[in-house]
Amino acid sequence: MCSRDCCSGPGGSNRGNTCSDKKGAKAGSLTGEKIIPTPQSLLYPYEVIEEIADFITKGSGMRPKIGIICGSGLGSLADMIQDPKIFEYEKIPNFPVSTVEGHAGRLVVGTLEGATVMAMQGRFHFYEGYPLAKCSMPVRVMKLCGVEYLFATNAAGGINPRFAVGDIMLMHDHVNMLGFAGNSPLQGPNDPRFGPRFPALVNSYNKDLINKAIEIAKAMGIESNIHVGVYSCLGGPNYETIAELKALRMMGVDAVGMSTVHEVITARHCDMKVFAFSLITNKCATEYSDKKDDEANHDEVMAVAKNRQKACCELVSRLIREIHLASA
Numbered sequence: 001m002c003s004r005d006c007c008s009g010p011g012g013s014n015r016g017n018t019c020s021d022k023k024g025a026k027a028g029s030l031t032g033e034k035i036i037p038t039p040q041s042l043l044y045p046y047e048v049i050e051e052i053a054d055f056i057t058k059g060s061g062m063r064p065k066i067g068i069i070c071g072s073g074l075g076s077l078a079d080m081i082q083d084p085k086i087f088e089y090e091k092i093p094n095f096p097v098s099t100v101e102g103h104a105g106r107l108v109v110g111t112l113e114g115a116t117v118m119a120m121q122g123r124f125h126f127y128e129g130y131p132l133a134k135c136s137m138p139v140r141v142m143k144l145c146g147v148e149y150l151f152a153t154n155a156a157g158g159i160n161p162r163f164a165v166g167d168i169m170l171m172h173d174h175v176n177m178l179g180f181a182g183n184s185p186l187q188g189p190n191d192p193r194f195g196p197r198f199p200a201l202v203n204s205y206n207k208d209l210i211n212k213a214i215e216i217a218k219a220m221g222i223e224s225n226i227h228v229g230v231y232s233c234l235g236g237p238n239y240e241t242i243a244e245l246k247a248l249r250m251m252g253v254d255a256v257g258m259s260t261v262h263e264v265i266t267a268r269h270c271d272m273k274v275f276a277f278s279l280i281t282n283k284c285a286t287e288y289s290d291k292k293d294d295e296a297n298h299d300e301v302m303a304v305a306k307n308r309q310k311a312c313c314e315l316v317s318r319l320i321r322e323i324h325l326a327s328a
């Protein structure tokens with residue numbers, strides 16, 4: 001009988017995919033349980049990710065170098081892609097579907113500013129009922145497609161009082177609240193083909209790309225709308241209470257959302273370079289008040305994203321152009 005986490009005990013649910021112990025007992029059969037908790041990393045074994053990546057590279061005839069994840073209402077980032085080959089999520093084998101307004105549910109592969117790119121027009125969130133490993137599984141697909149740079153974007157609430165609605169915060173660090181609570185996309189047996197058991201996360205956000213983005217923002221004349229700060233991901237789908245926002249601020253958090261962190265962890269685990277930003281779609285109140293205006297809502301998030309999509313698109317396309325020119 002296999003003695004590893006992947007097959008034994010109540011956590012075992014290998015689905016016959018990855019265990020190298022030929023004596024491995026049938027998954028989950030020891031306890032007779034019908035519902036078997038599955039370690040996150042076993043949800044998508046390497047071979048399944050490889051199949052999805054093959055489907056995309058063969059279907060598009062490309063090995064993209066840059067991956068983009070479009071935040072809520074920022075799907076227009078993918079609309080910039082030239083000669084797009086579009087894959088609806090429901091037509092990609094073993095891919096989840098998008099359930100959130102503002103997340104179309106398509107993978108777009110093509111070129112942008114001369115670089116080969118693939119963009120997720122629609123990401124997966126923990127609050128949709130997906131485990132974190134499932135939310136960030138497409139990052140591993142990107143890796144096996146050839147992606148070296150991850151651009152992750154999100155809509156977020158601004159906690160830093162200096163931030164205004166419509167500003168852009170370049171992420172230079174994060175506070176992983178789901179991680180504090182014991183949840184990680186890397187939970188379960190580690191497959192070293194993706195990365196190490198204990199990845200370091202200091203310097204996760206590429207400093208050169210942050211500096212280049214600041215230069216680009218200056219050239220665009222939007223320097224005063226650009227900040228560099230710390231993002232935190234909460235589980236959602238509810239927005240935060242005042243007490244939670246106060247606590248986050250005390251922890252040094254500048255913007256809060258419900259995504260991105262697990263994608264960045266997965267990307268750093270497999271050694272991608274990461275650039276990420278938050279579009280500040282609402283200001284988070286950190287004092288009690290009766291004003292209805294203080295309440296975040298998704299319609300407002302979408303409306304602000306629509307208004308600021310032009311600036312976000314220009315920032316992303318110019319940065320991609322620089323990466324492409326530097327590697328040409």
Ligand SMILES: O=P(O)(O)O[C@H]1O[C@H](CO)[C@@H](O)[C@H]1O
Pocket residue numbers: 070071072073100123125153154155156236257258259260297298301
């Ligand atoms: O992080 P993205 O996907 O941009 O979306 C953010 O906006 C939604 C809430 O309005 C949440 O999904 C939150 O995470």
Ligand SMILES: Nc1nc2[nH]cnc2c(=O)[nH]1
Pocket residue numbers: 155156157158234236238239240256257258281282284296301
């Ligand atoms: N958690 C969270 N996510 C958001 N996404 C956009 N705005 C917000 C916010 O205020 N809080």
